[in-house]
Amino acid sequence: MRDVFGFHDFRPGQADILEAVLARRDVLAVMPTGRGKSLCFQLPAMLNDGLTLVVSPLIALMRDQVSALQAAGVEAASLTSADDAEARETTWRKLDEGVLKLLYLAPERLAVPGLAERLGRAGLNLIAVDEAHCVSQWGHDFRPDYLRIAELARAAGSPPIAAFTATADAAARRDIAARLFARAPDEFVAGFDRPNLFLSVAARRSGQQQILDFVRARPDRAGIIYCTSRKACEEMAARLQKAGVDALAYHAGLESAERSARQDRFVKSEASVMCATIAFGMGVDKPDVRYVVHAGLPKTVEAYYQEIGRAGRDGEPADTLLLWSLGDAALRRRQIAESEADEARKAMELRRLGALIAYCEAPRCRRQALLAYFGEETGPCGHCDLCADPPELMDGTVLAQKAMSAIARTGQRFGLEHLICVLRGADTEKVRAHGHDALPTYGVGAELSRAQWMGVFRQLFAAGLIDQPVDGHGEWVITPAGKDVLFGRAQVRLRPPSAERAPAPSRAAPDAAEALKTPQERKLYSALRALRLELAREAGKPAYTVFADRTLVELALARPQTLDAMGGVFGVGARKLERYGEAFLAVIAAHS
Template identity: 70%
Template sequence: MREVFGFREFRPGQGEIIASVLAGEDVLAVMPTGRGKSLCYQIPALIRPGLTLVISPLIALMRDQVLALRANGIEAASLSSADSPQDREETWQKLEQGTLRLLYLAPERLAVPGLAEKLGRSGLTMIAVDEAHCVSQWGHDFRPEYLRIRELADAAGRPQIAAFTATADAAARRDIAARLFAGPPSEFVSGFDRPNLHLAVAAKQSAFNQTRDFIKARPGQAGIVYCASRKACEDYAQRLKAEGVDAGAYHAGLDPDTRSRSQDRFVASDSMVMCATVAFGMGVDKPDVRFVVHAALPKSMEAYYQEIGRAGRDGEPADTLLLWSLGDAALRRRQIAESESDESRKAMETRRLGALIAYCEAPSCRRQSLLSYFGDTIEPCGNCDLCDDPPALIDGSVLAQKAMSAIARTGQRFGLEHLIGVLRGVKTDKITARGHDQLPTFGIGEDLSKDQWMSVFRQLFAAGAIDQPIDGYGEWLITERGKEILFGRAPIRLRPPQERRAEKVARMRSSGAQSELSVQDQELFEALRRHRAELARESGKPAYTVFSDRTLIEMARERPRDVVEMGDLFGVGERKLERYADGFLEVVEQHI
């Protein structure tokens, strides 16, 4: 770990998992993104003789990990649909010659005739399964190709299996174990907390403007903006470019070469913003993504957790922002209802979406709400928007009763625009034509603005007091829980209805890693980044394969004077020390 990767100590959970793998045990490990899952199979692969096969659905991630391993002097290769015929031939030759230590394989390659025999002859000792939730039909991203892994293992002589994922509840873990392992594996479930991520959620007002302001507050930082559609990706990228932001678009509708070039540019850049659908991100091994923005509601709590996990994988501070609206929630529910899944699957996905909506309207510590979903409990985190500015909860019973009275008295047949108009006493043609200006509820909420009433309705929806029929036309209904509140049989506490809280979130200070550097150290950090970028351009490799941001930050603070001091820095292994020390020491010397 120290000599090859330049790491001084294990991250939580790594040491125990590596010890179990080295003891020859089958392993199922659930570890949050950024906790260093890959090291748990890479280190055993280097210590023991033989070949380690890594199965991953993330082609770009395989490529990036192979580049990083080779930069550390490790013989690694990949086989996927993205490889050229020449690359594949070279990989097969190395496999036959027995020179590979790690071979990364895309799941669609499991069907290659004779694969098991070739792997068996190459001295296969372990299969590492990345993104192992894909093997479970109870996971959030089931991939049927993963069902071939057990067949491959049986045909290849039953090598050791180590499976890793960032998200798997108890049901998914049981399913993974049954599908992958011959017997019960040693199971490790690390805490799900990513304390370096600042969590924030805001009501969607003008999604692009909110996103733009958030990015502008973080100049020179690399980030991802997740959009709801391909068109939105391209629109956001174009408009951000017009604002002076280095932005690109990525979605499944682009041709493979365009996607590949865009992704390569993002990985190599220190400051690019990628506007993407969820097709992007899982396969990007870029540790220095400093922020993730969701411009639309993700499909579930698991998806949200996975997607914010793209930020801050180097362990340094990073920011997240989720923008959501009731319209987003309705769209997600329709997508679930119209899917081809069976009813039990639809019910599960609906519950997962409901958990995410409740998280969006959490009354206190955002991280507590997120982690409780995964079964973790923590004290208030001090690193989310609700801990930054704790709302003073109020007795919301009267506000809730006014809102639900408007729903009831209009026959539970209207959307929010109409309901809020009734509450605020606005005489629109639609309201007067239906005689709703004569209702007792007409004008009883004129003291609140439209934005404030939207806040009330969002909180009632998140609390399960009101709902929309999936096959309806935008109308709102009162649930059984809502009736308890409406008739005074149950209380409800709400955050005070606020206006445009999103703007406040967008203006938040950046918690980026380099923000804590002194002025002098910041100047050196930028000089080190420029030197790193030059080396990356010359080699045609991503900048982080030279050194991560965390290494450069430590270099800027410690200002090493010689090779010995340079070798003590985080992420500086022997191979990189030999290759890069002189150039970086020269940059440091220029700033002393």
């Protein structure tokens, strides 16, 4: 672990999982993104004879992990649809020669005729399944090709299977165990918390401007902005480019070669911003992404957790921001209703949507709400928008009654814009045409702005007091729980209308370089970064495959003068010390 990877300590949960894998027991492990899942199968692959097969749906991740392993001197290769014929031929030859320690395989390749026999001849001793939630029909990203893994294992001599995921609740874990393993696996749940991520959610008002302000507060940092459509990706990237930000768009409408080129540019850059649909980032193993923004509502809590997990994979602080509106929720409900899924699946998806809305409008610590969804209990984290600026809840019963009275007296047939016009006493043609200016509710909420009433309605929706029929046309109705509040049988506490959430954390998360206090340290760090970028460009690799930011910070602080001393720094393995040590020591000596 020290000589190849440059790591000196295990991360929480790694040692127990490694012990089970090395004992050749079947393993199902749930670990947060960035906690070091890959080491739990890469290290045994290097210690054991024979081949470790890694099944992953994430071509970009496979490519990045193979690149990093090769840079550390490990024989690794991949077989994916993105490989050209020459690359595939080279990989097959190395497999047949018994050279490879790790072979990364996309799930669609499991159907290749004769694969099991070929793997058996290569001495297959472990199958590692990454993103194992794809096995489960209850997972958020079910992939039918994953069902071939158990069949392959049986045909290849039943080697042990080690399955890893960051997002599998209890139901999904039971399903994975039943579909993937011939016997009950050792199960490890290392937790879901990513304490280095600052969690923030806000109402979307001027979406592009909110995001632009957020990005400007984080100059020279890599980030991902998830947009809801191809057009939105292009428009957001253009807006950022106009503001001087190195921004790219990524979506399925681009040619495959162009998508690959943009992804490579993002991965190899230290400060690019990718404006993308959710197709991007699945498995992009870029550890120095410093923020993830959602310009609209994600599909589920699991998807949201997976997507924000692309920030701060190096363990350093990173920011997240989710912008949403009730229109997002209405659209998602229609998509679920119109899908071809059976009724049980639709009901499950609606429950998941409800959980996501509840998270967005949580009145308490954001991390508490997120971890509670995955069955974990924790105290207030002190590292989210609600902990940083906790709202004081008020008795919102009267406000709720006004809002629901507007819904009831207009016949539960109208959308928010019209309801708010009625509440605020607006003189519009639609209000007059329906005679709603004569209602007792007309104008009773004139003291609140449109944005404030939007906030009230969002909270009522999240609390389950009002709802939109999935087969409706945007109208709002009152639920049984809402009727209890409307008729005075129950009360509800809300955030005050004046306490609408700020659109972003007031301050960007610190990065590793903030540990550098003196001008001399910061100057040396800049010189080390410049050398790292030069070496990476010469090799055609991302900068982090040379050394991580944390390694450069520790070099700038420790200023080692010898190779032995440099070898004791985090992230400096024997192969990298041999390859890069003299060059970095020379820069350190020049700044001493």
